[in-house]
Amino acid sequence: MEKKIKLGIYNFIKEINSELDVKFQDFDLQCDIFDEIIYIGKAYDKRIDELFENFINKLDNRISNINPFLIEILHEIGHIETWDSDNADIQDLEFALLKEEYSLKDENDYENLKKYCELYFKLPLEINATLWGINYALNHLDLMEKYNWLSN
Numbered sequence: 001m002e003k004k005i006k007l008g009i010y011n012f013i014k015e016i017n018s019e020l021d022v023k024f025q026d027f028d029l030q031c032d033i034f035d036e037i038i039y040i041g042k043a044y045d046k047r048i049d050e051l052f053e054n055f056i057n058k059l060d061n062r063i064s065n066i067n068p069f070l071i072e073i074l075h076e077i078g079h080i081e082t083w084d085s086d087n088a089d090i091q092d093l094e095f096a097l098l099k100e101e102y103s104l105k106d107e108n109d110y111e112n113l114k115k116y117c118e119l120y121f122k123l124p125l126e127i128n129a130t131l132w133g134i135n136y137a138l139n140h141l142d143l144m145e146k147y148n149w150l151s152n
Contacts, residue, residue, distance in 0.1 A: 001042050005150060009040055009073065012147045016077055016136070029152075031076040033083050038076050044152050047110065051117040056134060066137050066144050069152045074133030079125065082132050087124040094123055 001024065010022045021037040028041040052075075053068040063071060102116040120126060137144050 001040075006040075008147060008150050012070070012143075012150065013038055013073065013077065015143060016074070017080075020077065020080070029072055029076050031079045033080055036080055038073065038080075040073070041152075047113060048117060049152070051114060052121065055118070055121045056130060059130065060134050060138070062138060063134050066141075067148050067150065069150055070144055070147060071130075071133050071137060072152070074136050075129050078129030078132030078136070082125070082128040084125065084128070087128070091123050091125045095120070098123075 006024060013020055013022050019036060021035070023037055023039050025039050025041050027043050028045070030039045030041075031037060032039070049068065049072070052072065056068070056071055057064050098116065098119055102112065106112065121130065
């Protein structure tokens with residue numbers, strides 16, 4: 001990942017919440033809720049990115065003009081902003097069951113991946129983080145435009 005992209009991602013996150021830490025890693029996006037760290041990866045599964053983009057556009061089609069990578073980052077920030085320990089216990093169980101079902105099938109099967117993602121994206125903590133991200137983006141369109149050039 002180019003230094004310019006890393007700096008842009010860092011600045012984007014800091015403009016949203018200056019208290020968050022930003023770290024770069026080899027794989028995917030994730031966050032550490034308790035230490036308030038957003039991890040940005042170098043490699044992504046483009047199939048999952050596409051499924052997530054389709055999912056968010058179904059939730060609110062006004063988001064279709066906003067860079068999906070920014071929404072993915074906002075989703076991770078949304079995990080920190082919407083953390084709910086009650087939902088965490090439920091999600092742990094649901095995720096374990098979902099992961100077990102998914103692991104029994106061929107991971108290269110796109111239809112299986114699509115079904116898994118559709119269910120995963122609707123888990124309580126996931127949907128809350130996504131809705132927070134969508135809401136933030138729609139209420140901060142100038143910021144989204146400023147960082148529209150970022151890519152993963």
